[in-house]
Amino acid sequence: MSPSSRFTARRRSLAAAGAAAALALALAACGSSSSSSSMPGMDHGSKSTASSSPSASQAMGDMPGMDHMATGNGLSDTKDGYRLTSKDATLPSGKQAAYRFTVTGPDGKPVTDFALDQTKRMHFYAIRSDLTGFQHIHPTMTDDGTWSADLGSLTPGSWRMFASFTPAAGPGKGKDFVLSRTFTVPGNATKTPLPAPAGSTQVDGYTVTVKGEVMAGMAHPLTVSVGKDGKPVTDLQPYLDTYAHLTAFHEGDVAFAHLHPTTKVTDDHGGPSLNFHAELPTSGNWRLFLQFQTGGTLHTAALTLHVG
Incomplete structure (x- = not known):
């Protein structure tokens, strides 16, 4: 073979090797497309980058109250084959009344085996359509799966109950x-205007302050501080495995959200500042209900939070 022929053959060999390397790189890129979700803006179909990250999920699982996170806004009586049923379409006004309901599973039978969530097998909420009259109850269940929630006095109007x-x-x-x-609840219903958004409110002599700029659909920390007589409160007692229980309802459709605590419970000396993981799916005004306990007494503070 002449020198020129050997040179030509060598060039062809190098070209083939380069093409093979390029093909290998392309195939590797295609095979690793699933990992692109870790790139900003590439996590299609997920709520947030943090929620799709295994390390973030594990971190949340280590936080008090973060091992259970319900999804959805709670505005349906069915999900994944589970159904909430009740014969109680109306309840009397001005007096205590029991609301009875059943949860049926995909097989159509009443569910009787429930796991503990924040020390309770069932959390029941009742709220009027104008976001007044909030009640948080832990009902009792009979052997056949019928739950009974003993509600306090109700005012006339349309109400929604959440299980x-x-x-x-x-x-x-x-x-x-x-x-x-x-x-x-039959009777002359009078709508109460929703109070304007505010950073603080008072209940039973306590001042509750909420700080945090929450954006719709994005996870964001929220800080709640409790004070009394101008001094920070440091004697919050555990309530449902946390120092404060925070629930939110959306103005207009009464969508539900549970804001999960991240402050670890150690003893009867919680406060004055508590941290929450807030992820509210819809913009607009939300009515927040914060429940905390001191001296064996449960307090419920309410304020309006605007979500951008």
Whole structure:
């Protein structure tokens, strides 16, 4: 073979090797496309980059109250085959009344095995359509799966009740659900205007301050501080495995959200500042209800938070 022929053959060999290397790189890139979700803006179909990250999920699981996070806004009575049923379409006004309901599973049978979530097997909420009259109750269940929630005095109007639970068995085992139904309290209903957004409110002599700029659909820290007589409160007692329980309802459609605490409970000396993981799905005004306990007494503070 002449020198020129050997040179030509060598060039062809190098070209082939380069093409093979380029093809290998292309195939590697295609095979690793699933990892592109870790890049900003590439996590299609997920709520947020943090929620799709295994390390973030594990970190949340280490936070008090973060091992259970219900999804959705709670405005349906069915999800994944589970259904909330009740024969109580109306309840009397001006006096205590029991609301009875049942949760049925995908097999159509009443669910009777529920896991503990913040020390309770069922959390029941009732709120009027104008976001007044908030009640948070832990109902009792009979052997046949019928729950009974003893409500306090109700004012006339349209109400929505929410049932928050986690099945301990069956297809939905370990998954958190929030289902709801509406009921009516007959009488002359007068709508109460929603108070304007504010950074603080007072209840039972305590001042509750909320700080944090929350954006719709984005996880954001929220800080709640409790004071009394101008001094920070440091004797908050554990309530439902946390120093404060925070629930939110959206103005207009009464969508539900539970803001999860991240402050670790150690003893009866919680406060004055508490941290929450806030992820409110919709912009607009939300009515926040903060429940905390001191000296064996439960206090419920309410304020309006605007979400951009």
